[in-house]
Amino acid sequence: MTRSQTKIVADVALGGEAGGSDGTYVFSGVWRHETAEAMAVKLDQLARKGGSVRQFDLSGVTAMDTAGAWIIRRFMTKIAGPKEDGIQFVDGGQRYVELIGALPAELPTPEDDSEKVPLFQRLFAPVGEVMIATWNDIVAAMYILGSAVRGAQLKLGRHSGLSPAAIVHQIDRMGVKAVPIIMLMSFLIGAIIAQQGAFQLRYFGAEVFVVDLVGILQLREIGVLLTAIMIAGRSGSAITAEIGSMKMREEVDALKVMGLSPVGVLVFPRLVALTIALPLLTIIANFAALTGAALVAWTYSGITIATFLSRLQEAVDFSSVAAGMIKAPFMALIIGVVAAVEGLKVGGSAESLGRHVTSSVVKSIFVVILIDGLFAMFYAAIEF
Secondary structure, eight states, X not given: OOHXXXXXXXXXXXXXXXXXXXXXXXXXXXXXXXXXXXXXXXXXXXXXXXXXXXXXXXXXXXEEOHHHHHHHHHHHHHHHTTTTTTOEEESSOGGXXXXXXXXXXXXXXXXXXXXXXXXXXXXXXXXXXXXXXXXXXXXXXHXXXXXXXXXXXXXXXXXXXXXXXXXXXXXXXXXXXXXXXXXXXXXXXXXXXXXXXXXXXXXXXXXXXXXXXXXXXXXXXXXXXXXXXXXXXXXXXXXXXXXHHHHHTTHHHHHHHTTOOHIIIIIHHHHHHHHHHHHHHHHHHHHHHHHHHHHHHHHHHOOOHHHHXXXXXXXXXXXXXXXXXXXXXXXXXXXXXXXXXXXXXXXXXXXXXXXXXXXHHHHXXXXXXXXXXXXXXXXXXXXX
């Protein structure tokens, strides 16, 4: 049977059939993945015939890849057993011997361990892993927070870890440059709350109470909460990405070698900047939201600006303003610490950086909302 008839460019035969010694398998042609399937069938047929032939001639092989080498290795095991006793390679082709010898006779089959794992373990192992990861995050957060507090006790000076210039730079990046987006979002939120509140209160003839609704809701809850969420998405992700990229490039290790604390150099200025910027942004957000609410109340419900301000003064007292502003520093610390923890956990790949940036934003928003709920319960308990 010729190659032109079978379209196969590889072949194997006993030596007598191929013009060689009768006690030798003569391999010829190209032994690659294109011919592997057909050659595997032919080798299986030769193996079933049995015999005592243990010599292989690879001198006629012109090319070989892993697929071709593996089917030859499997053929050797079938005719000579797992130890391949007596197998010899003769008459050239030695460049392929190492490739064949490096391959296993049989491919390992993956073991199905799903039935061996108890149901209790399958159900509660993920919960345990989450709890351990949460505990590790808490420990890392306490370490960063403690190191930052210790850094705050350093004296101002040339050799201290406290850099006023770095803090001012971070305030500019996280605070000043965030003002436009914070004002726009808060203005729209205030306008939407006023419009929806007026639409519902109109049925009761109490549209003027929309001022109470917007003022109390914005100053106590929505203002600081939405500002913190936007800062977590904007500045928290930036902190994680910056520290994470420095971790990937081993700049954090370089700081340690130089005798500097990475927390003091990288984290502390950002924590201070967030703690200063977030309360100020909350004040700006409150003014923007009340401005949007006043304009909507004027155009949609006919409540004049003077009436709006008069009613707002009656509805809002100091406790409403303080309740929201007290939360701001705590939320700023949470955002900064969570972002720093995730940044320092980044590995050496871009995938790790993206995963931890996403985790930073999600965890920051979750913890911020959780803290807001705890503050709400605390305020209710003390009737504040």
